[in-house]
Amino acid sequence: MTITVDPTAPAFRYDALPLFDRLLREQPVTPLVGGGVLLCRHQDVAWALTSHDVRRPTEWSVNRKPEGPFRDFGRNNMISMNPPDHTRFRQAIMPAFSRKRTDAMTRFIETTCDRLIDDMRTRSSGDFIRDFAMPLPVTVICELLGIPTEEEDMLRIGSADMLAGLEIVASPEEFVRASAGARALFDYLSGVVREREHRLGDDLLSLLIRNERDHRLSRDEIVWAAITLLIAGHETTTHLLGNGLLALVRHPEAFAALRANPDLATNAVEEFLRYDPPLYVLFRQAARDFEIDGTGVAEGTLIMLSIAAANRDPRHFDEPDRLDLTRTNARDNLSFAAGRHLCAGHALARLEGQVAFRRLAERLTDVRLAEEPSPREGVMFKGYHTLPMAYCWAD
Protein backbone atom coordinates (compact mmCIF):
# COMPACT_ATOMS: atom_id res chain seq x y z
CA MET A 1 0.00 0.00 0.00
CA THR A 2 1.35 3.44 -0.93
CA ILE A 3 2.10 5.71 2.04
CA THR A 4 0.92 9.32 1.53
CA VAL A 5 2.08 12.06 3.92
CA ASP A 6 0.68 15.45 4.87
CA PRO A 7 3.59 17.90 5.32
CA THR A 8 1.56 20.00 7.76
CA ALA A 9 0.74 16.99 9.99
CA PRO A 10 1.99 16.98 13.62
CA ALA A 11 4.55 14.23 12.81
CA PHE A 12 6.48 16.74 10.68
CA ARG A 13 6.38 19.39 13.38
CA TYR A 14 7.17 17.38 16.47
CA ASP A 15 8.79 14.07 15.56
CA ALA A 16 9.91 14.01 11.94
CA LEU A 17 12.96 11.73 12.25
CA PRO A 18 11.09 8.42 12.90
CA LEU A 19 8.84 9.23 9.93
CA PHE A 20 11.85 9.93 7.67
CA ASP A 21 13.51 6.73 8.91
CA ARG A 22 10.44 4.72 7.89
CA LEU A 23 10.17 6.41 4.49
CA LEU A 24 13.90 5.88 3.80
CA ARG A 25 13.41 2.16 4.42
CA GLU A 26 9.98 1.63 2.86
CA GLN A 27 9.20 4.35 0.34
CA PRO A 28 11.83 7.07 -0.30
CA VAL A 29 9.69 8.75 -3.00
CA THR A 30 6.41 9.60 -1.27
CA PRO A 31 3.26 11.34 -2.55
CA LEU A 32 2.12 14.38 -0.54
CA VAL A 33 -1.50 14.98 0.46
CA GLY A 34 -2.78 17.81 -1.76
CA GLY A 35 -0.29 16.99 -4.53
CA GLY A 36 3.46 16.92 -4.69
CA VAL A 37 6.18 14.47 -3.85
CA LEU A 38 8.65 14.08 -0.97
CA LEU A 39 12.21 12.91 -1.69
CA CYS A 40 14.26 11.39 1.15
CA ARG A 41 17.31 9.58 -0.25
CA HIS A 42 20.65 11.38 -0.24
CA GLN A 43 21.22 10.69 -3.95
CA ASP A 44 17.73 11.94 -4.91
CA VAL A 45 17.90 15.12 -2.80
CA ALA A 46 21.43 15.90 -4.09
CA TRP A 47 20.20 15.32 -7.65
CA ALA A 48 17.14 17.56 -7.21
CA LEU A 49 19.24 20.39 -5.77
CA THR A 50 21.56 20.42 -8.77
CA SER A 51 19.36 19.31 -11.70
CA HIS A 52 17.97 21.65 -14.36
CA ASP A 53 14.81 19.48 -14.29
CA VAL A 54 14.01 21.12 -10.97
CA ARG A 55 13.50 24.82 -10.11
CA ARG A 56 12.32 27.08 -7.29
CA PRO A 57 8.50 27.24 -6.91
CA THR A 58 8.56 31.06 -7.06
CA GLU A 59 4.84 31.66 -7.62
CA TRP A 60 3.86 29.17 -4.94
CA SER A 61 6.11 30.84 -2.36
CA VAL A 62 5.03 34.39 -3.28
CA ASN A 63 1.28 33.66 -3.48
CA ARG A 64 1.18 31.94 -0.09
CA LYS A 65 2.05 35.28 1.54
CA PRO A 66 -0.63 37.93 2.21
CA GLU A 67 -0.46 41.08 0.04
CA GLY A 68 1.82 43.70 1.64
CA PRO A 69 5.48 44.06 2.67
CA PHE A 70 5.95 40.35 3.39
CA ARG A 71 4.78 39.45 -0.11
CA ASP A 72 7.09 42.17 -1.50
CA PHE A 73 9.90 40.37 0.32
CA GLY A 74 8.73 37.09 -1.29
CA ARG A 75 9.05 38.68 -4.75
CA ASN A 76 12.50 40.13 -3.98
CA ASN A 77 14.02 37.28 -2.01
CA MET A 78 16.79 35.59 -4.00
CA ILE A 79 16.21 32.25 -2.28
CA SER A 80 12.83 31.95 -4.07
CA MET A 81 14.09 33.21 -7.44
CA ASN A 82 15.09 31.42 -10.63
CA PRO A 83 17.50 32.77 -13.27
CA PRO A 84 17.93 35.38 -14.63
CA ASP A 85 16.85 37.34 -11.50
CA HIS A 86 18.55 34.89 -9.17
CA THR A 87 21.84 35.22 -11.09
CA ARG A 88 21.70 39.03 -10.81
CA PHE A 89 21.29 38.92 -7.02
CA ARG A 90 23.79 36.11 -6.54
CA GLN A 91 26.51 37.90 -8.53
CA ALA A 92 25.92 41.07 -6.53
CA ILE A 93 26.38 39.51 -3.08
CA MET A 94 28.93 36.74 -3.67
CA PRO A 95 32.08 38.95 -3.64
CA ALA A 96 31.30 39.62 0.06
CA PHE A 97 31.63 35.88 0.78
CA SER A 98 35.02 35.28 -0.83
CA ARG A 99 37.46 33.03 1.01
CA LYS A 100 39.65 36.04 1.82
CA ARG A 101 36.79 38.06 3.29
CA THR A 102 35.47 35.13 5.31
CA ASP A 103 38.93 34.36 6.73
CA ALA A 104 39.26 38.02 7.65
CA MET A 105 36.25 37.61 9.97
CA THR A 106 38.06 34.97 12.10
CA ARG A 107 39.52 37.40 14.64
CA PHE A 108 36.21 39.22 15.01
CA ILE A 109 34.36 35.93 15.60
CA GLU A 110 36.96 34.79 18.17
CA THR A 111 36.73 38.05 20.09
CA THR A 112 32.93 37.96 20.05
CA CYS A 113 32.89 34.32 21.31
CA ASP A 114 35.34 35.20 24.10
CA ARG A 115 33.29 38.22 25.16
CA LEU A 116 30.06 36.18 25.27
CA ILE A 117 31.73 33.32 27.18
CA ASP A 118 33.32 35.75 29.69
CA ASP A 119 29.86 37.07 30.36
CA MET A 120 28.34 33.56 30.70
CA ARG A 121 31.13 32.59 33.10
CA THR A 122 29.80 35.06 35.66
CA ARG A 123 26.80 32.72 36.10
CA SER A 124 26.71 28.96 36.61
CA SER A 125 23.54 28.58 34.55
CA GLY A 126 21.62 30.38 31.83
CA ASP A 127 19.84 30.13 28.50
CA PHE A 128 22.46 29.20 25.88
CA ILE A 129 20.27 30.54 23.04
CA ARG A 130 19.83 33.99 24.63
CA ASP A 131 23.41 34.25 25.91
CA PHE A 132 25.42 32.82 23.02
CA ALA A 133 23.68 31.12 20.09
CA MET A 134 21.54 34.16 19.22
CA PRO A 135 23.96 37.08 19.80
CA LEU A 136 26.97 35.55 18.00
CA PRO A 137 25.40 35.31 14.51
CA VAL A 138 23.54 38.64 14.89
CA THR A 139 26.77 40.42 15.80
CA VAL A 140 28.59 38.78 12.88
CA ILE A 141 25.89 39.61 10.32
CA CYS A 142 25.73 43.23 11.55
CA GLU A 143 29.53 43.49 11.17
CA LEU A 144 29.33 41.98 7.67
CA LEU A 145 26.61 44.40 6.56
CA GLY A 146 28.16 47.30 8.44
CA ILE A 147 25.08 48.10 10.51
CA PRO A 148 25.19 49.21 14.15
CA THR A 149 24.38 46.60 16.78
CA GLU A 150 22.37 49.12 18.86
CA GLU A 151 19.38 48.10 16.78
CA GLU A 152 20.12 44.41 17.43
CA ASP A 153 16.78 43.75 19.18
CA MET A 154 14.70 45.23 16.37
CA LEU A 155 16.74 43.30 13.77
CA ARG A 156 16.49 40.07 15.73
CA ILE A 157 12.75 40.31 16.38
CA GLY A 158 11.93 41.52 12.84
CA SER A 159 13.88 38.74 11.18
CA ALA A 160 12.61 36.05 13.60
CA ASP A 161 9.02 37.13 12.79
CA MET A 162 9.75 36.98 9.06
CA LEU A 163 11.37 33.56 9.38
CA ALA A 164 8.29 32.24 11.22
CA GLY A 165 6.19 33.54 8.30
CA LEU A 166 8.25 31.47 5.86
CA GLU A 167 7.09 28.25 7.53
CA ILE A 168 4.57 26.17 5.57
CA VAL A 169 2.50 25.98 8.77
CA ALA A 170 2.49 29.77 9.40
CA SER A 171 -0.76 30.96 11.03
CA PRO A 172 -2.63 34.20 10.05
CA GLU A 173 -1.21 35.85 13.21
CA GLU A 174 2.31 34.84 12.18
CA PHE A 175 1.74 36.36 8.73
CA VAL A 176 0.63 39.63 10.39
CA ARG A 177 3.82 39.69 12.49
CA ALA A 178 5.93 38.75 9.45
CA SER A 179 4.46 41.70 7.51
CA ALA A 180 5.16 44.08 10.40
CA GLY A 181 8.73 42.70 10.60
CA ALA A 182 9.23 43.15 6.85
CA ARG A 183 8.03 46.77 7.04
CA ALA A 184 10.20 47.60 10.07
CA LEU A 185 13.34 46.07 8.54
CA PHE A 186 12.70 47.65 5.13
CA ASP A 187 12.21 51.13 6.63
CA TYR A 188 15.24 50.84 8.89
CA LEU A 189 17.61 49.44 6.27
CA SER A 190 16.41 51.91 3.60
CA GLY A 191 17.56 54.67 5.99
CA VAL A 192 20.91 52.96 6.56
CA VAL A 193 21.46 52.59 2.78
CA ARG A 194 20.56 56.28 2.17
CA GLU A 195 23.06 57.35 4.77
CA ARG A 196 25.78 54.84 3.73
CA GLU A 197 25.81 56.26 0.23
CA HIS A 198 27.67 59.30 1.57
CA ARG A 199 30.38 57.37 3.43
CA LEU A 200 31.04 54.12 1.61
CA GLY A 201 33.24 51.63 3.49
CA ASP A 202 34.39 48.03 3.17
CA ASP A 203 31.09 46.45 4.28
CA LEU A 204 28.56 44.46 2.25
CA LEU A 205 26.04 47.32 1.98
CA SER A 206 28.75 49.62 0.57
CA LEU A 207 29.72 46.88 -1.87
CA LEU A 208 26.13 46.55 -3.07
CA ILE A 209 25.77 50.33 -3.45
CA ARG A 210 29.09 50.59 -5.34
CA ASN A 211 28.10 47.79 -7.71
CA GLU A 212 24.51 48.96 -8.10
CA ARG A 213 24.83 49.68 -11.79
CA ASP A 214 26.99 46.65 -12.69
CA HIS A 215 24.47 44.22 -11.26
CA ARG A 216 21.36 46.18 -12.19
CA LEU A 217 20.03 45.97 -8.64
CA SER A 218 17.61 48.79 -7.80
CA ARG A 219 17.80 50.59 -4.47
CA ASP A 220 14.83 48.62 -3.13
CA GLU A 221 16.42 45.37 -4.30
CA ILE A 222 19.59 46.24 -2.36
CA VAL A 223 17.51 46.67 0.78
CA TRP A 224 15.68 43.36 0.19
CA ALA A 225 19.02 41.62 -0.43
CA ALA A 226 20.27 42.91 2.93
CA ILE A 227 17.08 41.66 4.62
CA THR A 228 17.50 38.24 2.98
CA LEU A 229 21.03 38.04 4.39
CA LEU A 230 19.85 39.03 7.85
CA ILE A 231 17.15 36.37 7.87
CA ALA A 232 19.14 33.64 6.13
CA GLY A 233 22.25 34.21 8.18
CA HIS A 234 21.28 34.41 11.75
CA GLU A 235 18.61 32.06 13.07
CA THR A 236 19.98 29.15 11.02
CA THR A 237 23.38 29.67 12.64
CA THR A 238 21.72 30.01 16.06
CA HIS A 239 20.24 26.53 15.52
CA LEU A 240 23.56 25.06 14.38
CA LEU A 241 25.03 26.25 17.71
CA GLY A 242 22.03 25.24 19.85
CA ASN A 243 21.39 21.86 18.21
CA GLY A 244 25.14 21.15 18.32
CA LEU A 245 25.49 21.92 22.02
CA LEU A 246 22.41 19.85 22.81
CA ALA A 247 23.89 16.92 20.85
CA LEU A 248 27.04 17.19 23.00
CA VAL A 249 25.02 17.34 26.22
CA ARG A 250 23.15 14.20 25.16
CA HIS A 251 26.40 12.43 24.16
CA PRO A 252 28.88 13.03 26.99
CA GLU A 253 31.48 10.78 25.30
CA ALA A 254 31.46 13.11 22.26
CA PHE A 255 31.83 16.15 24.53
CA ALA A 256 34.77 14.47 26.32
CA ALA A 257 36.42 13.71 22.94
CA LEU A 258 36.02 17.34 21.84
CA ARG A 259 37.43 18.64 25.13
CA ALA A 260 40.41 16.30 24.79
CA ASN A 261 41.00 17.45 21.21
CA PRO A 262 39.44 20.84 20.32
CA ASP A 263 40.82 20.41 16.75
CA LEU A 264 37.86 18.06 16.29
CA ALA A 265 35.64 21.17 16.18
CA THR A 266 35.92 21.43 12.38
CA ASN A 267 34.53 17.96 11.73
CA ALA A 268 32.19 18.20 14.73
CA VAL A 269 30.40 21.12 13.03
CA GLU A 270 29.84 18.97 9.91
CA GLU A 271 28.51 16.15 12.08
CA PHE A 272 26.16 18.52 13.98
CA LEU A 273 24.88 19.82 10.64
CA ARG A 274 24.29 16.24 9.46
CA TYR A 275 22.81 14.92 12.69
CA ASP A 276 20.34 17.74 13.45
CA PRO A 277 20.21 20.33 10.65
CA PRO A 278 18.76 23.83 11.19
CA LEU A 279 16.60 23.36 8.06
CA TYR A 280 14.83 20.01 7.77
CA VAL A 281 13.08 20.47 4.41
CA LEU A 282 13.28 22.66 1.29
CA PHE A 283 10.77 23.16 -1.52
CA ARG A 284 11.25 22.90 -5.26
CA GLN A 285 9.10 22.31 -8.38
CA ALA A 286 9.49 20.07 -11.44
CA ALA A 287 10.67 22.21 -14.37
CA ARG A 288 9.71 19.40 -16.79
CA ASP A 289 8.35 15.85 -16.66
CA PHE A 290 10.80 13.31 -15.24
CA GLU A 291 10.92 9.95 -13.51
CA ILE A 292 12.58 9.18 -10.19
CA ASP A 293 12.88 5.69 -8.70
CA GLY A 294 10.13 4.50 -11.06
CA THR A 295 7.71 7.32 -10.11
CA GLY A 296 6.66 9.80 -12.80
CA VAL A 297 6.74 13.47 -11.76
CA ALA A 298 4.87 15.92 -14.00
CA GLU A 299 6.07 19.45 -14.81
CA GLY A 300 4.88 21.89 -12.14
CA THR A 301 4.67 19.27 -9.34
CA LEU A 302 5.72 20.61 -5.93
CA ILE A 303 8.76 18.74 -4.61
CA MET A 304 9.62 18.62 -0.92
CA LEU A 305 13.25 17.70 -0.25
CA SER A 306 14.06 16.29 3.15
CA ILE A 307 17.56 17.41 4.10
CA ALA A 308 17.15 15.71 7.50
CA ALA A 309 16.30 12.36 5.86
CA ALA A 310 19.10 12.64 3.27
CA ASN A 311 21.57 13.33 6.10
CA ARG A 312 20.51 10.08 7.77
CA ASP A 313 20.30 7.90 4.68
CA PRO A 314 22.00 4.59 5.59
CA ARG A 315 22.91 4.13 1.90
CA HIS A 316 25.27 7.12 2.32
CA PHE A 317 26.19 7.30 6.03
CA ASP A 318 27.12 4.25 8.16
CA GLU A 319 25.08 4.02 11.34
CA PRO A 320 23.41 7.34 10.52
CA ASP A 321 21.65 7.68 13.89
CA ARG A 322 24.97 7.68 15.74
CA LEU A 323 26.66 11.03 16.54
CA ASP A 324 30.27 10.49 15.48
CA LEU A 325 32.49 13.58 15.55
CA THR A 326 35.18 11.70 13.59
CA ARG A 327 32.85 10.53 10.80
CA THR A 328 34.93 10.80 7.62
CA ASN A 329 32.11 11.77 5.26
CA ALA A 330 30.19 14.06 7.65
CA ARG A 331 30.81 16.94 5.20
CA ASP A 332 28.59 15.20 2.64
CA ASN A 333 25.64 16.56 4.65
CA LEU A 334 23.21 18.57 2.50
CA SER A 335 22.36 21.11 5.21
CA PHE A 336 23.57 24.08 3.13
CA ALA A 337 21.74 22.74 0.02
CA ALA A 338 23.81 22.49 -3.18
CA GLY A 339 23.89 23.75 -6.75
CA ARG A 340 22.60 27.16 -7.75
CA HIS A 341 21.16 28.01 -4.32
CA LEU A 342 24.05 26.62 -2.27
CA CYS A 343 24.02 28.69 0.92
CA ALA A 344 25.94 31.90 0.20
CA GLY A 345 27.14 32.07 3.81
CA HIS A 346 28.13 28.42 4.29
CA ALA A 347 31.84 29.18 4.84
CA LEU A 348 30.99 31.95 7.31
CA ALA A 349 28.49 29.79 9.22
CA ARG A 350 31.02 26.93 9.34
CA LEU A 351 33.67 29.33 10.65
CA GLU A 352 31.31 30.63 13.36
CA GLY A 353 30.52 27.05 14.40
CA GLN A 354 34.16 25.95 14.40
CA VAL A 355 35.37 28.90 16.49
CA ALA A 356 32.40 28.63 18.88
CA PHE A 357 32.74 24.89 19.59
CA ARG A 358 36.53 25.13 19.91
CA ARG A 359 36.21 27.98 22.42
CA LEU A 360 33.41 26.21 24.34
CA ALA A 361 35.41 22.94 24.47
CA GLU A 362 38.47 24.79 25.76
CA ARG A 363 36.61 26.66 28.46
CA LEU A 364 33.83 24.34 29.67
CA THR A 365 34.59 21.35 31.86
CA ASP A 366 30.96 20.23 32.02
CA VAL A 367 27.58 21.27 30.68
CA ARG A 368 24.13 19.83 31.39
CA LEU A 369 20.52 20.68 30.73
CA ALA A 370 19.12 22.65 33.68
CA GLU A 371 15.53 22.32 32.45
CA GLU A 372 13.77 20.79 29.45
CA PRO A 373 14.45 22.91 26.34
CA SER A 374 11.58 24.47 24.38
CA PRO A 375 11.71 23.40 20.72
CA ARG A 376 10.49 25.40 17.73
CA GLU A 377 7.37 23.85 16.28
CA GLY A 378 7.99 24.40 12.59
CA VAL A 379 8.26 21.94 9.72
CA MET A 380 11.19 23.63 7.98
CA PHE A 381 13.32 25.31 10.66
CA LYS A 382 14.42 23.14 13.60
CA GLY A 383 15.97 24.39 16.78
CA TYR A 384 15.10 25.67 20.24
CA HIS A 385 13.60 28.88 21.59
CA THR A 386 15.46 28.30 24.87
CA LEU A 387 18.16 25.89 26.03
CA PRO A 388 18.52 26.31 29.82
CA MET A 389 21.98 24.99 30.72
CA ALA A 390 24.07 24.49 33.87
CA TYR A 391 27.79 25.05 33.25
CA CYS A 392 31.09 24.20 34.95
CA TRP A 393 33.86 26.48 33.68
CA ALA A 394 37.59 25.81 33.61
CA ASP A 395 39.61 28.09 35.91
Ligand code: HEM
Ligand atom coordinates in the same frame (compact mmCIF):
# COMPACT_ATOMS: atom_id res chain seq x y z
C1 HEM B 1 24.25 26.94 9.86
C2 HEM B 1 23.83 28.03 9.27
C3 HEM B 1 23.16 28.04 7.93
C4 HEM B 1 22.41 27.07 7.31
C5 HEM B 1 22.07 25.68 7.82
C6 HEM B 1 21.99 27.61 6.04
C7 HEM B 1 21.24 26.92 5.10
C8 HEM B 1 20.89 27.39 3.86
C9 HEM B 1 20.16 26.65 2.87
C10 HEM B 1 19.67 25.21 3.02
C11 HEM B 1 19.98 27.46 1.80
C12 HEM B 1 19.26 27.10 0.48
C13 HEM B 1 17.77 27.32 0.60
C14 HEM B 1 17.05 26.81 -0.62
O1 HEM B 1 17.66 26.59 -1.66
O2 HEM B 1 15.83 26.62 -0.55
C15 HEM B 1 20.61 28.71 2.12
C16 HEM B 1 20.64 29.80 1.26
C17 HEM B 1 21.21 31.01 1.60
N1 HEM B 1 21.91 31.32 2.74
FE1 HEM B 1 22.30 30.07 4.28
N2 HEM B 1 22.46 28.89 5.92
C18 HEM B 1 23.20 29.19 7.04
C19 HEM B 1 23.88 30.36 7.30
C20 HEM B 1 23.95 31.44 6.45
C21 HEM B 1 24.70 32.65 6.69
C22 HEM B 1 25.60 32.90 7.90
C23 HEM B 1 24.44 33.50 5.65
C24 HEM B 1 24.93 34.89 5.39
C25 HEM B 1 25.53 35.68 6.21
C26 HEM B 1 23.55 32.81 4.74
C27 HEM B 1 23.05 33.33 3.58
C28 HEM B 1 22.32 32.63 2.65
C29 HEM B 1 21.86 33.20 1.39
C30 HEM B 1 22.09 34.63 0.89
C31 HEM B 1 21.17 32.19 0.73
C32 HEM B 1 20.49 32.27 -0.64
C33 HEM B 1 21.39 31.65 -1.68
C34 HEM B 1 20.74 31.56 -3.04
O3 HEM B 1 19.51 31.47 -3.13
O4 HEM B 1 21.48 31.59 -4.02
N3 HEM B 1 23.27 31.57 5.28
N4 HEM B 1 21.16 28.67 3.36
